[in-house]
Amino acid sequence: MKKGCRLKYLVFLIGIITFWIIGFEVKADEPLVIVIDPGHGGENLGGQYEEYTEKEINPIVARAMKEELEKYEGVTVYLTHEEDVDMSIKDRAAFAKEKNADFLFCLHFNMSVKHDLFGAEVWVPAAGEFYSKGYAFAEIQMQEFTDLGLYSRGIKTRLNDKDQNYYGILRYCTQEGIPSVLIEHCHLDHASDQPFYQNDEEKLKEFGRLDATAVAKYFRLKSEELGVDYSNYPVSEIKIPSGIVRPDETEPELCRIEVDAVNEETGEAAVTIKARDADSYILYYSYSVNGGNSYSDLQIWPRPEAWNRSQEENKVTIPLPFDQGIELRVCVYNGFDKWSESNIVNIEPIADPQRLADELEKAQEEAMKKKQESYEEIVYEDVKEPKLSPIPVLVAVICLLLCMVLISFILAGRIALLLKSKKRR
Numbered sequence: 001m002k003k004g005c006r007l008k009y010l011v012f013l014i015g016i017i018t019f020w021i022i023g024f025e026v027k028a029d030e031p032l033v034i035v036i037d038p039g040h041g042g043e044n045l046g047g048q049y050e051e052y053t054e055k056e057i058n059p060i061v062a063r064a065m066k067e068e069l070e071k072y073e074g075v076t077v078y079l080t081h082e083e084d085v086d087m088s089i090k091d092r093a094a095f096a097k098e099k100n101a102d103f104l105f106c107l108h109f110n111m112s113v114k115h116d117l118f119g120a121e122v123w124v125p126a127a128g129e130f131y132s133k134g135y136a137f138a139e140i141q142m143q144e145f146t147d148l149g150l151y152s153r154g155i156k157t158r159l160n161d162k163d164q165n166y167y168g169i170l171r172y173c174t175q176e177g178i179p180s181v182l183i184e185h186c187h188l189d190h191a192s193d194q195p196f197y198q199n200d201e202e203k204l205k206e207f208g209r210l211d212a213t214a215v216a217k218y219f220r221l222k223s224e225e226l227g228v229d230y231s232n233y234p235v236s237e238i239k240i241p242s243g244i245v246r247p248d249e250t251e252p253e254l255c256r257i258e259v260d261a262v263n264e265e266t267g268e269a270a271v272t273i274k275a276r277d278a279d280s281y282i283l284y285y286s287y288s289v290n291g292g293n294s295y296s297d298l299q300i301w302p303r304p305e306a307w308n309r310s311q312e313e314n315k316v317t318i319p320l321p322f323d324q325g326i327e328l329r330v331c332v333y334n335g336f337d338k339w340s341e342s343n344i345v346n347i348e349p350i351a352d353p354q355r356l357a358d359e360l361e362k363a364q365e366e367a368m369k370k371k372q373e374s375y376e377e378i379v380y381e382d383v384k385e386p387k388l389s390p391i392p393v394l395v396a397v398i399c400l401l402l403c404m405v406l407i408s409f410i411l412a413g414r415i416a417l418l419l420k421s422k423k424r425r
C-alpha cells in the first residue's frame with residue numbers, strides 16, 4: 001500500500017470511528033419515549049361497575065403514571081389522548097409510531113362474565129422480540145401488583161382465529177414495530193379487587209405510580225427527585241421465541257381429591273387436592289357439595305415458587321352443610337381459565353351439633369315441665385279436693401241400712417208387745 005493511500009485509509013477509519021462515537025452519544029442522549037394509552041374513551045365506555053366506568057378511571061391512572069414517570073431523567077411521556085374522545089385502536093398505535101415510541105403501555109380494568117374472576121394480568125404480544133420485551137416488562141409489573149396485594153392472573157398471550165394477537169393495540173403496535181403490553185389492573189366486579197380501586201381516587205393514582213415504577217425499573221431509569229436509581233435493576237433476559245407463543249388451550253390434566261378427615265363438630269372436611277397443568281399452572285379452585293351442580297366462589301391456589309408454577313398438592317379445609325348427604329367435588333382452573341373437575345367423594349350426613357343441642361334442651365325443658373305439672377296435680381289433690389274412696393262409703397251405707405232394718409225390727413217387736421199387753425187388760 002502506498003503512503004498517500006494509507007493516509008486516506010487512516011482518515012477514513014478515524015472518520016468512521018468518530019461518526020460512530022458521536023452517533024452513539026447522540027443516541028444515548030435521545031430521551032426514552034413512552035406512550036401511555038388509557039383504554040376506551042368517548043362512546044366506548046369500557047367496563048362498567050356501579051359508578052365506575054373504565055373510560056373515566058383509566059385516564060386517572062394514565063395521568064398519574066405520566067406525572068410519576070416524568071420525575072425520571074431522560075424520558076418523554078405522551079398520552080394517546082388527553083380528552084374523553086373516541087380513538088380507534090389503529091390511531092393509538094399510529095400515534096405511538098409518530099412519536100417514535102420506545103414502548104406503549106395500554107391501561108385497562110377488567111370484568112368477567114360471571115363476576116367470579118379476580119386478580120391482575122398483563123397481556124403481551126405473542127411473537128418475536130415484542131414477546132420478549134413485553135414479557136420482561138410484565139414480570140416487573142406483576143411483581144409490583146403482587147407486592148401491592150393483588151392476585152396474579154399471569155402474563156399471557158391471546159390469539160385471534162388468524163393466529164394474530166387478539167388485542168388490537170398489541171397487533172397494531174407490533175405492525176408498527178413498537179413493543180407494547182396491555183395491563184388489566186384488577187377486576188371492577190369482584191369484592192377481592194374492589195379495595196384496590198374503590199372509594200378513593202388516590203388508589204387509582206397509586207396504580208399509575210406503580211405502573212411508572214415498573215417502567216422505570218424495566219428501562220433502568222433514575223430520578224433525583226424521587227431519590228431512586230434503577231440503573232442496575234435486574235431485568236430478565238427473555239429469549240426471543242422462534243414461533244408464536246400460544247396460550248394454553250387444554251384443561252389441567254390432573255384434578256383429584258381425597259378427604260383426610262371430617263370434623264363432626266365444626267362440619268369441616270380436611271381435603272387434599274392434587275392438580276397439575278403441565279402447559280401452564282393452576283390459578284384457582286372451587287368446591288361443590290352437590291356433586292358439581294353448584295360451586296363455591298373461586299379460591300386462590302398456592303404458587304409459592306413463582307406466579308407461573310403451581311404447587312401440585314393443596315391441603316384445604318372445606319365447610320360442609322349439616323344434616324345432608326354430601327357429594328364432594330372440586331374444580332381447578334388454569335391460568336387461561338380452562339378447568340377440570342375432580343372425582344366425587346360421598347360423605348354421610350353430619351348431624352348438626354347446634355340442632356342436637358337445641359333438641360336436647362327442648363326435651364329437657366319438656367321433661368321438666370311434665371314433672372312440674374304432676375307435682376302441681378298431687379298438691380292440688382291433697383289440699384283442695386279430698387276424695388272419698390267408694391268402697392268404705394258402700395260399706396258405711398250397707399251398715400247404715402242394716403242398722404235401720406235392725407232398729408225397725410226392734411221397734412216392730414216392741415209395738416207388737418205393747419198391743420198384746422193392752423188386749424190382756
Ligand SMILES: [Zn+2]
Nearest residue numbers: 039046108109
Ligand atoms: Zn378495558
